Amino acid sequence: MFFRLLMESFRRQRRRKMLAGVAILLGTTAVTAMLALATTIGDRIHKELAVYGANIVVYPKADLLDVKVGGVDLKPASGGAYLKESELAKLKTIFWGNNITGVSPELPALMAIARKAGDPLIAVNAVGYWFDHDFNTFKTGAPTLHPWWRLEGSWPIPRSNPDSRSVVVGTNLAKKLGLKIGDTFVTQGTQSAPSSRLTAIVAGIVTTGGEEDNEILLTLHDAQAYVGANDAVRRVEVSARTKPEDAFARVDPDSLSPKQREIWYCRPYANSIAYQIREAIPGAQAEQVRRVEQSEGNVLKRISGLMWLISAAALLAAGFAVSAAMATAILERRGEIGLMRSLGASKGSIALLFYAEAGLLALIAGTIGYLLGSGLAAWLGARIFAGDGVAAEAVLIPVLLPVVVALALVVAIAGSSPSIRTALRMDPSTILREDA
Amino acid sequence: MTVSEVKVVTGPLADPTGSTRDDCAVIALKHVTREYAGHGGVVRALGDATFSIVAGEWVAITGPSGSGKSTLVNLIGCLDRPTAGELKIDNVDTASMSATELDRFRADKIGFIFQQFHLIPYLSALENVMLAQYFHSMTDEAEARAALVRVGLGDRVSHVPSELSGGEQQRVCIARALINNPPILLADEPTGNLDAANQKIVAELLQDLHRNGHTIVMVTHDPEMAGLAQRRIALSHGQVFCHPVSGPMVTLRRSTDRL
Numbered sequence: 001m002f003f004r005l006l007m008e009s010f011r012r013q014r015r016r017k018m019l020a021g022v023a024i025l026l027g028t029t030a031v032t033a034m035l036a037l038a039t040t041i042g043d044r045i046h047k048e049l050a051v052y053g054a055n056i057v058v059y060p061k062a063d064l065l066d067v068k069v070g071g072v073d074l075k076p077a078s079g080g081a082y083l084k085e086s087e088l089a090k091l092k093t094i095f096w097g098n099n100i101t102g103v104s105p106e107l108p109a110l111m112a113i114a115r116k117a118g119d120p121l122i123a124v125n126a127v128g129y130w131f132d133h134d135f136n137t138f139k140t141g142a143p144t145l146h147p148w149w150r151l152e153g154s155w156p157i158p159r160s161n162p163d164s165r166s167v168v169v170g171t172n173l174a175k176k177l178g179l180k181i182g183d184t185f186v187t188q189g190t191q192s193a194p195s196s197r198l199t200a201i202v203a204g205i206v207t208t209g210g211e212e213d214n215e216i217l218l219t220l221h222d223a224q225a226y227v228g229a230n231d232a233v234r235r236v237e238v239s240a241r242t243k244p245e246d247a248f249a250r251v252d253p254d255s256l257s258p259k260q261r262e263i264w265y266c267r268p269y270a271n272s273i274a275y276q277i278r279e280a281i282p283g284a285q286a287e288q289v290r291r292v293e294q295s296e297g298n299v300l301k302r303i304s305g306l307m308w309l310i311s312a313a314a315l316l317a318a319g320f321a322v323s324a325a326m327a328t329a330i331l332e333r334r335g336e337i338g339l340m341r342s343l344g345a346s347k348g349s350i351a352l353l354f355y356a357e358a359g360l361l362a363l364i365a366g367t368i369g370y371l372l373g374s375g376l377a378a379w380l381g382a383r384i385f386a387g388d389g390v391a392a393e394a395v396l397i398p399v400l401l402p403v404v405v406a407l408a409l410v411v412a413i414a415g416s417s418p419s420i421r422t423a424l425r426m427d428p429s430t431i432l433r434e435d436a
Numbered sequence: 437m438t439v440s441e442v443k444v445v446t447g448p449l450a451d452p453t454g455s456t457r458d459d460c461a462v463i464a465l466k467h468v469t470r471e472y473a474g475h476g477g478v479v480r481a482l483g484d485a486t487f488s489i490v491a492g493e494w495v496a497i498t499g500p501s502g503s504g505k506s507t508l509v510n511l512i513g514c515l516d517r518p519t520a521g522e523l524k525i526d527n528v529d530t531a532s533m534s535a536t537e538l539d540r541f542r543a544d545k546i547g548f549i550f551q552q553f554h555l556i557p558y559l560s561a562l563e564n565v566m567l568a569q570y571f572h573s574m575t576d577e578a579e580a581r582a583a584l585v586r587v588g589l590g591d592r593v594s595h596v597p598s599e600l601s602g603g604e605q606q607r608v609c610i611a612r613a614l615i616n617n618p619p620i621l622l623a624d625e626p627t628g629n630l631d632a633a634n635q636k637i638v639a640e641l642l643q644d645l646h647r648n649g650h651t652i653v654m655v656t657h658d659p660e661m662a663g664l665a666q667r668r669i670a671l672s673h674g675q676v677f678c679h680p681v682s683g684p685m686v687t688l689r690r691s692t693d694r695l
Contacts, residue, residue, distance in 0.1 A: 001563070001570040008558045339554045342515065343612075344543020345571040346536055429510045 002353065009357050013329050017361060020325035020412070024365035025372070027318025028408045032373020033380060034307040034314075035400050040381070054104065054145050054237035054289060056274050058083065061285040082107075082232035085220065087281050091238065092136050094276035096268050102239035103135055104145040107223040107232055111216060112188035115177065117197070121188050124173060126216040128223020131155040142217070145237050146208065153181040153204025156219050165222050168204040170213040181205060187226075238277070238286070242270040244300050245288075315411055322358075322415030330354065330419040337423050338431030347424045354420045358412040366408030370401050461488035461524070462619055462651050463512055468521035470507050481507040484521070485676040487669060491619065494642075494652040496662040499671030505655050508671065512653055513622045514542040526619055543572045547613030551625035553605040555597040561608045562593040565615050572616040583611040587641060603634025610641055614650075621645065623654040627661055639664060 010017050060081030083105075091100055107128040112121040130141035132155065143149060156166040165187075169179050179185065183202045206212060224230055243249070249269035253261050265272055270288035277286035330337075340350050374396045470482040482504040489495050499505050510516035511523055514530055517538070523530050525545055533541060547568075555564045565580040584593050587607040589600075597605050606626060613621055626642065627635040639661060646652055656662050670677040 001566060001575055004559070004563065012558055335554065336556060339556070340567075340571060341539070342513065342542070342548045342554075343568045343571045344539055344541075344546075346539040348536075349571065427510075427515070429506065429513070429515045 002356070005353055006356055006360065009329075009333075009353075010360070013332065016325055016329035016332070017357075020322045020329070020358075020415075021361050021365040023318045023321030023325065023415075024362055024408050024412055025369045027314045027411055028366045028369025028404050029373040029376060030314035031311045031407055032370045032400060032404050033376040034311045034373075035403065036374055036377035036397055037380060038304055038307045039397055039400070040377075054102065054239045055242060055270050056238040056240055056277065056286055056288050058236040058238060058277055058281070058284050058286040059234070061283050081283070082229060082234060083236060083281065083284055085224075085231045085233045087284075088233070088236065089136065090280040091277060094273070094280050095265065096240065096273045096276060099241040099268050099273065100238060101138070101241060102140045102144045102237075103130070103133075104140065104142045104237040105130060105220060105233040106142075106235045106237070107220055107227060107229070108234055109223050109227045111226065113177075113185050113200070113216075114188065115179075115185050117186055122177070124216055125211075125214070126167075126218055126223065126226070127212070128218050128220040128226075130220055145239055148208070149212070150207045151204050152206075153202070156203050156217065156222070158219055158221065164199040164201055165218055166203045167200045167222075168206050168217040169202050170215045170217070171205055171207040172213040173215065174202070174205045179205070238273075240270065240273050241268065242273060242288075243268045245269060245271070315407060319411045319415045322412055323418060326354075326358065326416040327419040327422075330416075330423045334423060334426060334431045337426070338428040341428035341431075351420055351424060354416060354423075355413060358416040359409055362408035362412035363405060365412075366405040367401070369408065370404045373404070374400075462491040462493075462526055463653070464488040464522075464524040464527075465511075466522040468511065468518045468523050470504075470511060470516065471519045480674050482511070482518075482671075482676075483674045486521075487676060489651065489653060489667075491651050492646075492649045493667065494646045494665045495654070496665035496668045497653065497655045497671065498657070498662050498668055502673075503671040504674040505671055507674075508676075509622060509624055509653075509655055512620070513546050513548060514538050543568075543616065545618050545620055547616065547618040547621045549606070549609050549613050549621060549623035549626045551628040553597070553602075553609045553629075555605055555608055555612075557597050560594045560596055561589060561600065561604075561611075564597070564608055565612045568612045568615050580611075580615060583615045584608065586614070587611045588637075601634065602630050603637050606630060606634065606638050607641065610638070610645075614645070619651055621650050621652045623652060623656075625656055625658075626654060627658060628656070635661075 060083055062081035085105060088103060088105060091097060091103060094100075109126045109128065111124050111126040113124055114121050131143060132139050133141045141155075143151070143155060151168065153168070156168055164184075169177075174180070177185070179202050181202055181204060184199050185202075187198050187200055200216075200218075206217060218226075220233070224232055248264065249267070249271050251264065253264050253272070253275060256264055265275070274286035274288050278284055337350055341347075378396075465485045465487055468482065468485045469480065472479045472481060485508065497505055497508060507516070511518055512525070514525065517523075517531055525541070528541065530538060530541065555561075556567060559567065561584055562577065562580055565583055566575045566577065569575045569580060581590070581593055584590060584607075587610050589604060589607055589611065592600060592604060595604075597608070600608065606629075610626075613623075621642075623642070627638050630638060635658075642652060642654070643664060652665070654661065654665060662668055
């Protein structure tokens, strides 16, 4: 009988239920979209801010030490210490290894070049990079971490001919030397073997807006060979998904109690990831690039605040709309309420019936709202983060379904409560007389 | 003789078994008053009502509009509670009950028959009867069907109210009132909305129920219907005037003797 009454109320008051349902639907659609975006916005913002470069830089700890004798700094200008390229694989083994999304090691070299043999030599800076390096689960390199670099031509390919190198030339340097794609030039030997000569082929010309515009970019292995330091890396840029920085992120972990330190360690702050990198790679100093981290944190904080505000407003509006629709629906059925009371129905059993109606409505509208909201989030995501390759399934977050349905239930029940309470307070005999 | 000319206070009546009226009372009011707070002060809808109705008795409550009939019906139907005095239904003082207990008590003790039938329009005759079962305890389709057969609607069980005549709807209402076997049937103008033919059918049905031992308290404006009752309780300006039994003396029953 309960279900019969429940179903009939939907069949008979289709319009009223529809109005209340649409209110819940709109509210939950907005909330789902906001929650879905809020859940994934960290990743998206990180991707967006990745265009500003890495958020962690790793370099040899020895570079921190001053080597002064008699007031003279004896440390080589380019830095004398190296990290080992082979140890970079350890980045994936740290606690937050899966949050590392890009790695770009660098090795600078001073190169003497001439357009052709016999021409006067020109000293230029060269830097070895990864360009499309297979880093276990993803491919990475300088282009990934510097998406603003504009390349004409192609990135250097790993050396196939021992007598020639494929390089990319910075745009200013290319202009200065009159180099075009496909041109060749010669390098005056190597730092390790100065008498040898190699031919370099210009695979591309890059515009970065930075120092690279005056440099030669070559593969890391070529740079290592040129410098004569196998497996050597001078500096590593790391891009990692991190939690926005807060006061706790900035504390010195060594000053914390073991429990607090564990909490700090297990949070994906840039600082804690840098700390873990220092632990994983001996002799490495890792530090966060604070400007990027702070920007990410500020953007996230503001967007999250705005989303919560929109969600709350949507739910509040839905609550009012449900309240109005349910008030009319219940008023229309006051005769039934009076009859039920005269038949001995307790206020509780009648309230249960109306709350079940509101609950069922919330369940249906909440579920549809979840699906629509997920779609809306996908659409919004694709619009806001254009070019991010956002797919609909990327925001269909199953864990949000119970949350959204629970919110729909709260809205429906809270919205219906005033009308239900008013209806139950009415004198049944008065209702029956009025209904007569 | 008019209602206002004679005021009769019912007292203990002897019956052939030796039981007194108070022993057999299924409804007993002692100095019952019901007042409401209105804009112009307190309004006394019913004042100092004292009478009792014995099990198996058929009583008609009459009076003009505003005389307190509805207030009295609400009190007897446990839809309301007196401001002062004692109201006992089946020997239980309703004043001491909580709202929930009163709901339960109403489901057990009172069967309502309304002038406007008050059937749920989207439920069939059978389901309307089962609705009373549902709020009382649990539904029993066979029992509900039997109740409809008893009121002559065995072939109309699956019809919704709009497919039934006024008389048939009232009979569904009577079947619903009877389904939980309450000791008291409270009928509010049961024929007030019926044509003569249907009025006759319903009147015969009530007579039949009375013959079977049901206690019937009936509010009516219709002198013919009031004449079917054994006793008439007349109300005027919130005061109760009781008339002696006009027909053959009822055989008093204890409430537990109800069929």
